[in-house]
Amino acid sequence: MKEELLIEEGIVSRSLGKFSEVVLEDVTDCTECSARLICKPRGDDKKIIVAHDPFGAAPGDKVKIAISGSTIFKSAFLLYGLPVLIFIISITAAYSLEFMFPGDELTSFVIAILITGVYYAFFSFASKKFFNFPNPKIISVSRAKLNY
Known part of the structure; x- marks a missing residue:
């Protein structure tokens, strides 16, 4: 191929x-x-x-x-696609755990932003070590x- x-x-x-x-x-x-x-x-x-x-x-x-x-596709997925998935999953999970976070949609949104920020921080530190893109x-x- x-x-x-x-x-x-x-x-x-x-x-x-x-x-x-x-x-x-x-x-x-x-x-x-x-x-x-x-x-x-x-x-x-x-x-x-x-x-x-x-x-x-x-x-x-x-x-x-x-x-x-393929390198460009992998980079785009790790920079854009995966964070969107993480954001959607984390906002859904935080909203469904409403009994733990007695807030509203704003609390779920803030939690999702923080989790996505943690992903970007991990990605920026680990990208050179774990993701060996040519x-x-x-x-x-x-x-x-x-x-x-």
């Missing part, structure tokens, strides 16, 4: 050893792209991504990066030409 790969082009802004910081080229399709979850916009609306660099790209080099669609990878490099 063939895996879907999303390929983007960009320019290396910084070399970080085995990784490089890549500024992605500005395209109009970013608003509808599912890969925008892994991009981090800066103040000047440039999208930056840290990619595994097996080629040793230098700042200024034009590169192509690739990431699998980084995007540089698949080709066009070396920058130096003008002397």
Whole structure:
């Protein structure tokens, strides 16, 4: 079975050893792209991504990066889907345990928010240790030409 790969082009802004910081080229399709979850916009609306660099790209080099669609799906589920499920289950459970929490819907809502917050705190601390998602990878490099 063939895996879907999303390929983007960009320019290396910084070399970080085995990784490089890549500024992605500005395209109009970013608003509808599912890969925008892994991009981090800066103040000047440039999208930056840290990619595994097996080629040793230098700042200024034009590169192509690739990431699998399944990685994006897993990330989106852990960041958005699972918290929604946790919120719905916890608000339902808190509301059904009304005899323990003699409040109203507001109490159930606050409890659900707190439980969802605990999930996000756990996820932020444990994501690098337990969830080993592969980084995007540089698949080709066009070396920058130096003008002397």
